[in-house]
Amino acid sequence: MFQELLQQVVDQTEGAFAGILMGFDGIPVETYAAAAEGANVETVGAEYSAVLAQVKQASEMLELGTTNEVSVRAENMTTIIRLLNEEYFVAVTVAPSGNMGKARYLLRIQAPKLLENLV
Amino acid sequence: MFQELLQQVVDQTEGAFAGILMGFDGIPVETYAAAAEGANVETVGAEYSAVLAQVKQASEMLELGTTNEVSVRAENMTTIIRLLNEEYFVAVTVAPSGNMGKARYLLRIQAPKLLENLV
Numbered sequence: 001m002f003q004e005l006l007q008q009v010v011d012q013t014e015g016a017f018a019g020i021l022m023g024f025d026g027i028p029v030e031t032y033a034a035a036a037e038g039a040n041v042e043t044v045g046a047e048y049s050a051v052l053a054q055v056k057q058a059s060e061m062l063e064l065g066t067t068n069e070v071s072v073r074a075e076n077m078t079t080i081i082r083l084l085n086e087e088y089f090v091a092v093t094v095a096p097s098g099n100m101g102k103a104r105y106l107l108r109i110q111a112p113k114l115l116e117n118l119v
Numbered sequence: 120m121f122q123e124l125l126q127q128v129v130d131q132t133e134g135a136f137a138g139i140l141m142g143f144d145g146i147p148v149e150t151y152a153a154a155a156e157g158a159n160v161e162t163v164g165a166e167y168s169a170v171l172a173q174v175k176q177a178s179e180m181l182e183l184g185t186t187n188e189v190s191v192r193a194e195n196m197t198t199i200i201r202l203l204n205e206e207y208f209v210a211v212t213v214a215p216s217g218n219m220g221k222a223r224y225l226l227r228i229q230a231p232k233l234l235e236n237l238v
Contacts (some may be wrong), residue, residue: 047180051170
């Protein structure tokens with residue numbers, strides 16, 4: 001059912017390449033790829049997961065509260081990451097011309113459903 | 120004149136706290152604070168600068184091209200960071216209810232002017 005939830009986000013976002021549910025340790029739980037283009041979502045997730053853990057830590061140290069979302073816009077791809085809990089995050093990769101706002105919205109909507117199923 | 124450019128971004132963004140032009144080494148070039156609320160922008164910039172360098176590196180390793188923008192949405196504050204070149208970035212801190220899209224837009228518009236003056 002993680003696959004379904006990822007698919008809903010990816011398929012409803014114009015220009016989305018793929019989605020992934022992953023642990024902060026860089027180990028994927030589930031992935032869904034809509035397009036062969038774009039970097040491999042597991043590699044992207046694994047690379048960013050280490051950085052994410054540090055962003056979380058920095059935000060807490062700065063007393064900014066829980067980190068909910070991180071996005072990285074690079075020349076060839078935008079990655080939108082929604083942090084779910086202390087252990088997992090969900091990420092979607094989108095083409096530079098894709099609808100980043102839609103991806104953010106859908107991730108926010110699906111986050112509680114993913115969390116529910118993560119227990 | 121960095122101050123002026125920062126001020127334009129901050130004052131035109133609903134809910135913006137402050138703006139900063141900073142090196143990836145965490146040393147600020149210029150800051151502009153509109154509100155006393157929100158975390159100190161120099162501390163935020165310094166904390167995130169180390170992480171930013173790693174995001175840049177990860178994106179390059181993944182062949183995603185140059186990283187242009189990173190945003191971190193935490194419970195009490197959103198930080199939007201525009202990477203300018205190999206040495207400097209500009210960041211704006213915004214209230215959770217603030218206009219993050221406007222901040223992103225204004226940073227994109229002002230980035231070339233900041234860069235021009237960074238030579």
